[in-house]
Amino acid sequence: MTSQEKGWKEISIAAVCWKPSTEFLTGDWKTYKPVRDLEKCTRCLLCVIFCPDGAIHWKSDKGDIEFDYSFCKGCGICANECPVKAIEMKLE
Amino acid sequence: MKSLVEQKVLALNGDEAVAYAAKQADVDVVAAYPITPQTIIVERFSEYVANGEVETAFICTESEHSALTACLAASLTGARTFTASASAGLALMHEMLFVTSGCRAPVVMAIANRALSAPINIHGDQSDTMAQRDSGWIQIYAENAQEVYDSVIQAFRIAEHPDVLLPVMVCLDGFQLSHSVENVNVFPDEIVKKFVEVRRFPKVLTHEGKLALLKLDPENPMTMGPLAFPNYYFEFKRQQEEAMKNALEVIRQVHDEYARISGRNYGDGLLDYYYLEDAEIAAVCLGSTAGTVKTVVDELRAEGVKAGLLRIRTLRPLPFEGIQKALENVKAIAVMDRSMSFGGYGGAVFHEVRHALYDYDKHPFTVNYIYGLGGRDTSPMQIREIYRDLQEILEKNRVETPIRYVGLRE
Ligand code: SF4
Numbered sequence A: 001m002t003s004q005e006k007g008w009k010e011i012s013i014a015a016v017c018w019k020p021s022t023e024f025l026t027g028d029w030k031t032y033k034p035v036r037d038l039e040k041c042t043r044c045l046l047c048v049i050f051c052p053d054g055a056i057h058w059k060s061d062k063g064d065i066e067f068d069y070s071f072c073k074g075c076g077i078c079a080n081e082c083p084v085k086a087i088e089m090k091l092e
Numbered sequence B: 001m002k003s004l005v006e007q008k009v010l011a012l013n014g015d016e017a018v019a020y021a022a023k024q025a026d027v028d029v030v031a032a033y034p035i036t037p038q039t040i041i042v043e044r045f046s047e048y049v050a051n052g053e054v055e056t057a058f059i060c061t062e063s064e065h066s067a068l069t070a071c072l073a074a075s076l077t078g079a080r081t082f083t084a085s086a087s088a089g090l091a092l093m094h095e096m097l098f099v100t101s102g103c104r105a106p107v108v109m110a111i112a113n114r115a116l117s118a119p120i121n122i123h124g125d126q127s128d129t130m131a132q133r134d135s136g137w138i139q140i141y142a143e144n145a146q147e148v149y150d151s152v153i154q155a156f157r158i159a160e161h162p163d164v165l166l167p168v169m170v171c172l173d174g175f176q177l178s179h180s181v182e183n184v185n186v187f188p189d190e191i192v193k194k195f196v197e198v199r200r201f202p203k204v205l206t207h208e209g210k211l212a213l214l215k216l217d218p219e220n221p222m223t224m225g226p227l228a229f230p231n232y233y234f235e236f237k238r239q240q241e242e243a244m245k246n247a248l249e250v251i252r253q254v255h256d257e258y259a260r261i262s263g264r265n266y267g268d269g270l271l272d273y274y275y276l277e278d279a280e281i282a283a284v285c286l287g288s289t290a291g292t293v294k295t296v297v298d299e300l301r302a303e304g305v306k307a308g309l310l311r312i313r314t315l316r317p318l319p320f321e322g323i324q325k326a327l328e329n330v331k332a333i334a335v336m337d338r339s340m341s342f343g344g345y346g347g348a349v350f351h352e353v354r355h356a357l358y359d360y361d362k363h364p365f366t367v368n369y370i371y372g373l374g375g376r377d378t379s380p381m382q383i384r385e386i387y388r389d390l391q392e393i394l395e396k397n398r399v400e401t402p403i404r405y406v407g408l409r410e
């Protein structure tokens, strides 16, 4: 615990979050990391929809998807759902 | 005390008194599941809904766990929310009781106290609510149907007070109160509506960096009760303890304000004192049994015995200092428990009262009487015997059996 952590009188009641979830990086929870085969990937975006952490983004400027590893928890759902098996879960 | 407003007298049982009070309190959402001896409460309330007498959203859920979950969610959106349960139903809510208090949702719930299985028993005792003392809910125990009505109305004000924001259980003894018809003075609807006010909300800092009213609102999104790691969980629990401390004062204030309008008071709202000023021997109890004990105290007083009674109306938060003060000059005390704390050396109320007396120089004799389990009647004769035991303890100047059972066959 650090001295920057607030005391019980300072924090909102009902455990209301005073920081957005984007400030809580959960990417270091993962053991396995999704790695995409760019050749196989058809950009169907199913993985974007299925990712429970919103860690796969559609980048319209690049016309491609991108993994945000600072939020990916390594659950493997994307790999499981990918219809062309373009994602492999690799030990970090 | 004189009432400030005209009240009419209705013949209501305790359950009906609860439903009538909830109807007048302008409740937005009721989610419930029936269980004896609480069933009449939700039955009556659903009739009010069917007749168009209330605008409440009434949700019939598939279990008590779901009922309280629905109430919690409704309460978090800012709705005034009510439910009722008993026994196994309350036990099934156990998990959600903690979530409700942790989310600081001011749900009001009436409990028609009933024994827990096994063996199955639908009759009254206080095992169900005693088992939930540590769930973060305020607990008020009523003595009669009138107090049930009054307490439900007060409960909304207490629960929703910005310094409290905790859920409240109003407990009424199963059958003795839930099913017995009494004369109940009721207010005109507009008086109750004015008394309960509209719900107020404190402001909290949200993840968007805004100060917003504590309720779920698409305009001001917020997350309540999410994951808290070891570095923060503890702080939230400490906040709940502070809210309980604040509740002691708020319960007293709300009770006094109500008493001024109704002309009825229950001690100071926390504790009800009966002939304690000069009492040498006294009983301590909760709920409807106090009615019987008061009758016995009257008889004993007429015979010249300095007997008294302390009725704990509010068990959570425990009026710790009040208990010490009330029993200051009493020499022998009989604490009555209508539930067991198996292996706990006496019942729950006994533990708490003795705990309150420990800090205190004079250590009066304090004995425990377990009584009335599974709906067993406790007669005035048996209460007289308890006072007789206390007199004997004083005569002998020692306690032979600290924990006793009333009306139990050997
Ligand atoms: S689901 Fe597979 S194919 Fe579709 S976008 Fe994701 S990685 Fe590419």
Ligand code: SF4
Binding pocket: A034, A050, A051, A052, A053, A054, A055, A056, A067, A071, A072, A073, A074, A075, A076, A077, A078, A079
């Ligand atoms: S492994 Fe799980 S968290 Fe990571 S990108 Fe795939 S679906 Fe999302």
